[in-house]
Amino acid sequence: MEIHTNIFLGDCLDTLKGIPDNSVDLIFTSPPYADQRKSTYGGIRPEEYVEWFLPRSEQFLRVLKPSGSFVLNIKEKVVNGERSTYVLELIIGMRQQGWLWTEEFIWHKKNSYPGKWPNRFRDAWERLLQFNKDRKFNMYQDEVMVPMGEWAKTRLRKLSETDLRRDDSKVGSGFGKNISNWLDRDMAYPSNVLHLATECSNKSHSAAFPEELPEWFIKLFTQEGDVVLDPFLGSGTTVKVAQRMHRHSIGIEILPDYYYMVKNQLEPSKLVLFG
Amino acid sequence: MEIHTNIFLGDCLDTLKGIPDNSVDLIFTSPPYADQRKSTYGGIRPEEYVEWFLPRSEQFLRVLKPSGSFVLNIKEKVVNGERSTYVLELIIGMRQQGWLWTEEFIWHKKNSYPGKWPNRFRDAWERLLQFNKDRKFNMYQDEVMVPMGEWAKTRLRKLSETDLRRDDSKVGSGFGKNISNWLDRDMAYPSNVLHLATECSNKSHSAAFPEELPEWFIKLFTQEGDVVLDPFLGSGTTVKVAQRMHRHSIGIEILPDYYYMVKNQLEPSKLVLFG
DNA sequence: GTTCCGCATGAATCGATAG
DNA sequence: ACTATCGATTCATGCGGAA
Numbered sequence: 001m002e003i004h005t006n007i008f009l010g011d012c013l014d015t016l017k018g019i020p021d022n023s024v025d026l027i028f029t030s031p032p033y034a035d036q037r038k039s040t041y042g043g044i045r046p047e048e049y050v051e052w053f054l055p056r057s058e059q060f061l062r063v064l065k066p067s068g069s070f071v072l073n074i075k076e077k078v079v080n081g082e083r084s085t086y087v088l089e090l091i092i093g094m095r096q097q098g099w100l101w102t103e104e105f106i107w108h109k110k111n112s113y114p115g116k117w118p119n120r121f122r123d124a125w126e127r128l129l130q131f132n133k134d135r136k137f138n139m140y141q142d143e144v145m146v147p148m149g150e151w152a153k154t155r156l157r158k159l160s161e162t163d164l165r166r167d168d169s170k171v172g173s174g175f176g177k178n179i180s181n182w183l184d185r186d187m188a189y190p191s192n193v194l195h196l197a198t199e200c201s202n203k204s205h206s207a208a209f210p211e212e213l214p215e216w217f218i219k220l221f222t223q224e225g226d227v228v229l230d231p232f233l234g235s236g237t238t239v240k241v242a243q244r245m246h247r248h249s250i251g252i253e254i255l256p257d258y259y260y261m262v263k264n265q266l267e268p269s270k271l272v273l274f275g
Numbered sequence: 276m277e278i279h280t281n282i283f284l285g286d287c288l289d290t291l292k293g294i295p296d297n298s299v300d301l302i303f304t305s306p307p308y309a310d311q312r313k314s315t316y317g318g319i320r321p322e323e324y325v326e327w328f329l330p331r332s333e334q335f336l337r338v339l340k341p342s343g344s345f346v347l348n349i350k351e352k353v354v355n356g357e358r359s360t361y362v363l364e365l366i367i368g369m370r371q372q373g374w375l376w377t378e379e380f381i382w383h384k385k386n387s388y389p390g391k392w393p394n395r396f397r398d399a400w401e402r403l404l405q406f407n408k409d410r411k412f413n414m415y416q417d418e419v420m421v422p423m424g425e426w427a428k429t430r431l432r433k434l435s436e437t438d439l440r441r442d443d444s445k446v447g448s449g450f451g452k453n454i455s456n457w458l459d460r461d462m463a464y465p466s467n468v469l470h471l472a473t474e475c476s477n478k479s480h481s482a483a484f485p486e487e488l489p490e491w492f493i494k495l496f497t498q499e500g501d502v503v504l505d506p507f508l509g510s511g512t513t514v515k516v517a518q519r520m521h522r523h524s525i526g527i528e529i530l531p532d533y534y535y536m537v538k539n540q541l542e543p544s545k546l547v548l549f550g
Numbered sequence: 551g552t553t554c555c556g557c558a559t560g561a562a563t564c565g566a567t568a569g
Numbered sequence: 570a571c572t573a574t575c576g577a578t579t580c581a582t583g584c585g586g587a588a
Contacts, residue, residue, distance in 0.1 A: 103395060
């Protein structure tokens, strides 16, 4: 199967108009945060953020399949000693647009940026807002199971005997599905809190998020051959991970520097055999 | 110094009118969440939550000292497959009321309620919203420093003040002192993510939150002799902890059953020497 | 006294069933 | 159609009794 990784140079508001309705399985992105300093990337001011974002999320809504999900990594800045409210207003605005606000995951950054302020601690978490188009959407929970706590080890010893007997009878009837069910007993489903370290800075291009972040949501919300979109590509982490995981992907970036950097780093489209 | 622990039976909207302006150093509370605890509290519906809460938070704003903080423990429930937005609207409404939304702490509940659903993982976190009246407020960061390193996190997370004292008296010479030396060596400031387990099972009266939660914020935002208010007292965790920590406290509870239960559990006002 | 094991129990959420 | 109630699912924790 050939995996297509297409990246575009431009504003996603315009570029997305060339993307058909209902064609994307997962949108994962970390947009430029609102920033006081006009000079930096994007440089949208907090008070303008919602009106800047909503026309774009309208396009996201259009291109997303009804079975797909939109995961938005965002965190409000501190402005004048207060947390800004633009993320709250954004959620409310997107719901009026037709989005369903399904869930808010927390990304707990284990090694957050150090620092000390008189009236504030280090900010060690970010929001991962999950939006959907429809109440029924694809979710492959088994793909992200995690090892259980300590007590499982002692539990398993006792269970194993009856399990084996059950497995034997099942095997006799020709189906071994229960084996994996029981073997998976040391695995549990995760919660809506993710513990990931921020990417170490020994890489030349510091990304906004570690590869584990898009990887987790790509596993959770897509299968191989599905289409992943990142409309604010940045350093390209999302499409790199998508390509590695055998998902088609579309990336859009407004800044030429980032665009060409990502383009050079990506492997060319190629045949990928799997099965 | 005598520590006063006053609890009132009634709706805080009315009861607070007897409390003077600018007289409270910390408000820590966990109001009944929308549609939760219906059997006991009647259950405020999500659509009515903001208009129910705002008149009360107006009183909170009045009684809080300019140097004080208001910490609100809350989490929105899922309604018809979506997260409700009443908490977001509440934040926006309180800012219009004059509150500053200084920070949002995350309480990561390591032992969240179990369950499996096709489109959702277990909810393992709650919000701890910090509001202030003024940009300058009291914050005693050194009081909540934590040991550094992985080993320290697991070993000492639960080491409360009483535990430390017990170690000292038990060993007398060597071990306790080693621990405290080691404690002093590399302490770090915490972040805005708190890891605490919920209290469950066989405690005499299960509280909505563990004692560590009010304890942490009482340490952070007050000194001995300051005044702590919990306008939705519930099982009384906040005032019990405040009393133990030598802070004056005011608790208000609308349900007679809870009120009398807490009243019976509290130690009578007494002379407390500290220095 | 320790360590180990069993068990109850949560600020949950969904889907089906009933008025 | 819209609301209220109920059963099923599931995992970390702390207590109490047992080895």
